[in-house]
Amino acid sequence: SQVLSAGEQAAAFLFTLKWLVICTLVGVLVGSASAFFLVALDWVTGFREMHAWIIWLLPLGGFSVGLLYHYYGQRSALGNNLLLEEIHRPREIIPFRMAPLVLIGTLVTHLLGGSxxxxxxxxxxxxxxxxQFTRLFRLRPRDRKILLITGISAGFASLFGTPLAGAIFGLEVFVVGRLRYEALLPSFLAAVIxxxxxxxxxxxxxGYAIPFVPDLTLSGLAFTLVAGAVFGLTGMLFAKSTHFxxxxxxxxxxxxxxxxxxxxxxLALAIWLTGATRYIGLGIPTILASFEVALPWYAAFVKILLTAFTLGAGFKGGxxxxxxxxxxxxxxxxxQLVPLLxxxxxxxxxxxxxxxxxxxTPLTCSxxxxxxxGVxxxxxxxxxxxxxxxxxxHSGIYGSQIIGSPKH
Amino acid sequence: SQVLSAGEQAAAFLFTLKWLVICTLVGVLVGSASAFFLVALDWVTGFREMHAWIIWLLPLGGFSVGLLYHYYGQRSALGNNLLLEEIHRPREIIPFRMAPLVLIGTLVTHLLGGSxxxxxxxxxxxxxxxxQFTRLFRLRPRDRKILLITGISAGFASLFGTPLAGAIFGLEVFVVGRLRYEALLPSFLAAVIxxxxxxxxxxxxxGYAIPFVPDLTLSGLAFTLVAGAVFGLTGMLFAKSTHFxxxxxxxxxxxxxxxxxxxxxxLALAIWLTGATRYIGLGIPTILASFEVALPWYAAFVKILLTAFTLGAGFKGGxxxxxxxxxxxxxxxxxQLVPLLxxxxxxxxxxxxxxxxxxxTPLTCSxxxxxxxGVxxxxxxxxxxxxxxxxxxHSGIYGSQIIGSPKH
Incomplete structure (x- = not known):
């Protein structure tokens, strides 16, 4: 046999070149959309924090977005699940209007104080x-699947500033318990760009900081496993509450x-009655505080309730x-319960x-x-x-995930 | 439907408990074996560096190890591929003697100056x-597969001091282009322990240090892609040379x-004639130097030749x-060619x-x-x-890898 099998390398070269072009387009457009979205989100959040009365517009804003999606949204209301379903069973191109609709819908949610x-x-x-590049580049179904993955990876990566987690998210999210590598390079390229x-x-x-990490001990290991189980059950509670x-x-x-x-x-009434403004919107100030000072034990559950209710009512975001x-x-x-770590x-x-x-998505999260x-x-x-x-x-917040292999 | 489906959680709990016990045993034993091996390896490498004449014992040492494997090794000579084949098509328990044999074989290789x-x-x-725990715990085939993965992960993790890479290596190495999660927790537990x-x-x-990492630029990105392709072709050259x-x-x-x-x-004659002692053994001093000073351009190719020859002749190591x-x-x-990064x-x-x-194994390596x-x-x-x-x-150094999905 030859030392270098030239045919295979030529295929790898063409594959790389093709996806470099496509991922540059996707990456630049999606990264720019994320940048605009982040700036706008910052602005609407700041506006709401300065003008508390605006929560009384929640019903009206929600109704407007609801009408927009109902009469103009086509399949957009399916949200993330539409992407997962098109990856599993390709039917037709995702309507472009999904992008502006979800952008407007989310900004309205955060401006008015949804969680x-x-x-x-x-x-x-x-x-x-x-x-939208499916038609332009006349991509076959297998390539379109990769293209959808690059869009997901690019969006996630640029939103959180985490390119590797974004790349793996696109590969990991659509099937539970399995990761396939067909889209490995495109996913990384789109995420990084x-x-x-x-x-x-x-x-x-x-930015988040964990200033001190102790060396692993046996008790630390055991506590981590117990905490992991509690976090997992809470993740499930979140998913079930949303579906409920x-x-x-x-x-x-x-x-x-x-x-x-x-x-x-x-929502507006509940927020007004309880004064629970800490729990609306994204809640980033509270997330940052939770790394530094003791917070009420029930905070997590208030947030689950408010978010599940907000999303269940049809507000947009994530x-x-x-x-x-x-x-x-x-x-x-x-x-506060066990200060072992x-x-x-x-x-x-x-x-x-x-x-x-x-x-x-355990690898994305790791x-x-x-x-x-940090490492x-x-x-x-x-x-x-x-x-x-x-x-x-075996079920999570994305109803359209399919189970690739059982967890245990 | 219930908010918590208790049956699934009980199964997850039992799964975790079972594998916590097994992985603790595997982790402690394999980690200890790695510790002993690393100390012994250090000792034999030091001894060889002080006594250059010992390379003349290469033929005799090689013959002894060859006899040992031939008459006493059973299937051990298959090496890593035996593990991969038992994962794919379980036949019978790996003979325990594989452990002491490969330990002795490797120490002889490094003591006498094989690459x-x-x-x-x-x-x-x-x-x-x-x-060996398959019989003790009467594990079924599916669990035995997980057990073998924990052994691989534990060995890799403790040898290099890289628990996460070790955990993913055990999951990633046996099928090209696919990662399945059945063994996710056991693999991480065994690797960490x-x-x-x-x-x-x-x-x-x-320890290795990259003191300065520039921000990504477009030319840096392009150069990284080209360098990656060159590294991949070289990895293939290494694999093909070994098989040759x-x-x-x-x-x-x-x-x-x-x-x-x-x-x-x-080998002994070649080393004596060329004085190429930089290229024998593990070569860690040269690896460290390559991060700091310019080295001969042909170094990589000399190392490929020497290693492929050493392993092809039947010396042990990796x-x-x-x-x-x-x-x-x-x-x-x-x-030296393009000092862009x-x-x-x-x-x-x-x-x-x-x-x-x-x-x-791209995820292991990342x-x-x-x-x-560092990050x-x-x-x-x-x-x-x-x-x-x-x-x-699509082929690499492990002949028993199977192709789970095409690369491009």
């Missing part, structure tokens, strides 16, 4: 933008645009930043591990921990994410 | 030790124990540390990326880079590893 995330927005903008683009626009990301409210709103309110109208009214909130505050509460370490473990349990918190805590983080994955059951 | 690695030894000790055990014995690992010499020795020398006898004589050597010196040479960064990229190409070099260079490292994987063809 939601933002990764769903970035991922849906990514998928909708990427899929999108992150680079977002940073080039001068848009940065929140989606179900309830569907059953009780037949006309879709009324759901955020009614839900928004209840689940991941609320999952960070839930995990970090729960880690904070665990530390440093506060910041437990908050960080919860931050990634509840996310791992709710989305079934890499994200490294990119956000020193990586063993704690990976163990917590893997155990959380194991304990969260 | 080889050490991870094969750790992985084979790990697999042989772990598999084995690494912890080895460190507890007071046995440390070589194995083939040649098999065809030319029918009686197996004569192969290392003849090979050892040729391929990974020579792959580090080849990659780091090749990165060094690339830097810092020397240490290119040496580090070669270090992990040639390994990625030769073994088809994580190893983070654990060895700052992770984007360069991951891109280089992924491109190297893409360009190295």
């Amino acid at each position: 939601a995330g933002r990764e769903g927005t970035a991922v849906q903008m990514g998928g909708a933008i990427a899929d 999108a992150d680079y683009t977002c940073l080039t626009w001068g848009v940065g990301h929140t 409210f989606i179900q309830q709103f569907k059953q009780q309110v037949a006309y879709a645009p009324y759901r955020p109208l009614i839900g928004g009214a209840i 689940e991941v930043t609320p999952l960070f909130f839930v995990g970090a505050t729960l880690g904070n509460a665990l530390w 440093p506060l910041a370490l437990l908050a960080g473990m919860g931050f990634v591990a509840v996310f791992s349990g709710a989305t079934n 890499l994200m921990a490294i990119e956000l918190f 020193e805590s990586s063993v704690y983080m990976a163990l917590a994410c893997v155990v959380a994955y194991l304990f969260s059951g | 080889a690695g050490r991870e094969g030894t750790a992985v084979q000790m790990g697999g042989a030790i772990a598999d 084995a690494d912890y055990t080895c460190l507890t014995w007071g046995v440390g690992h070589t 010499f194995i083939q040649q020795f098999k065809q030319q020398v029918a009686y197996a124990p004569y192969r290392p006898l003849i090979g050892g004589a040729i 391929e990974v540390t020579p792959l580090f050597f080849v990659g780091a010196t090749l990165g060094n040479a690339l830097w 810092p020397l240490a960064l290119l040496a580090g990229m070669g270090f992990v990326a040639v390994f990625s190409g030769a073994t088809n 994580l190893m880079a983070i654990e060895l070099f 700052e260079s992770s984007v360069y490292m991951a891109l280089a590893c992924v491109v190297a994987y893409l360009f190295s063809g």
Whole structure:
């Protein structure tokens, strides 16, 4: 046999060249969309914090977004699940309108004080933008699947400033318990280029710090496993709560645009009555605080309830930043119960591990921990994410994930 | 539906408890074996460096190990491939003797100046030790597969002091292009416990430093992709060279124990004639130097030749540390050609990326880079590893890997 089998290398070269071109386009566009979205999100959050009265517009804003999606959204209302379903069973191009719709919908949610995330927005903008190249480059189904993955990876990577976690998220999210490598290079390329683009626009990301990580001990290991299980169960509780409210709103309110109208009214009233403004929006100040000072033990559960209700009513955004909130505050509460590991370490473990349990993406979350918190805590983080994955059951927040292999 | 489906959680709990017990046993034993091996390896390497005449014992030492394997080794001579084949098609328990045999064989190789690695030894000790628990715990085939993976992960993790890379290596190495999660928790547990055990014995690992990592630029990105392709082709060259010499020795020398006898004589003569002592053994001083000073451009190719010849003749050890050597010196040479990125960064990229190409384990190598070099260079490292994987063809150094999905 030859020392170099030239045919295979030529194929690898053409594959690389083709995806370098496509991923540059996807990465630059999606990274720019994320940059714009992050800046706008910052602006609307700041506006809401200065003008508390605006929460009374929640019903009206929700109704408007509901109408927009109902009469103009086509399949957009399916959200992330539409992307996963097109990866599994390709039917037709994702409508481009999904991108502006989810952008507007999310900004309205955060301007008016719904409790939601933002990764769903970035991922849906990514998928909708990427899929428009299917026609342009006349891609076959196998390549279109890779293209959708690049959109998801690019959106996630640029939104959080975590290129490696973004690349793995695109590969890991659509099947539980299995990772395939067909899209490995395109996913990394799109993630890296999108992150680079977002940073080039001068848009940065929140930094988190775990100032001290103790050497692993046997008791620390045991505690990490127990904490991981608690985080996993909480991730499952989050997913089940979201599905519960989606179900309830569907059953009780037949006309879709009324759901955020009614839900928004209840939300506004609840926020006004309880003064729980700490729990609305993204909640980043509370996430940061949970690394440093003791917070109420029930914080995680208030956030689960508010987020599940907000999303169940049909407001837009995502689940991941609320999952960070839930995990970090729960880690904070665990530390108050058993202060065996440093506060910041437990908050960080919860931050990634509840996310791992709710989305079934343990490798994404382990890499994200490294990119956000540094390599020193990586063993704690990976163990917590893997155990959380194991304990969260076989369904998560994405109904369209399919099970590739059983967890245990 | 219930909020918590208790049955699934009970199953997850029992799974975790069972594997915590098994992985603790495997981790402690394999980590201890790695610790002993590392200390012994250090000793024999030091002895050889002080007594250059000992290379003349290569033929005799090789013959002794050859006889041992031939008359006493049963299936041990298959090495790593035996582990992979038992994972794919379980036949019978790995003979325990594989562990002491590969330990002795490797120490003889390094004492006398063969060019080889050490991870094969750790992985084979790990697999042989772990598999002995199959009978003790009466494990079914599916669990035995997980058990073998824990042995591989534990060996790799404790040998290099890289628990996350070790955990992923066990999951990634047996199928090209696919990662399945059944063994996720056991693999991480065994890797972490084995690494912890080895460190507890007071046995440390070589440290590498990349003092400066520039921000990513477009030219840096393009150069990383080209360098990754070169590293991948070199990984393939390494794999093909090893197979070539194995083939040649098999065809030319029918009686197996004569192969290392003849090979050892040729090696000793070649080393004596050329004075190429920089290229024998593990070569760690040269690997460290490649991060700091310009080295001869041909260093990588001399190392490929010597290692492929040593292993082809039937000496024991492994391929990974020579792959580090080849990659780091090749990165060094690339830097002399195009000094676009810092020397240490290119040496580090070669270090992990040639390994990625030769073994088809891009995620292992990306994580190893983070654990060895820190998170700052992770984007360069991951891109280089992924491109190297893409360009190295569908066969690697492990003949028993099966192809799970095509690379491009």
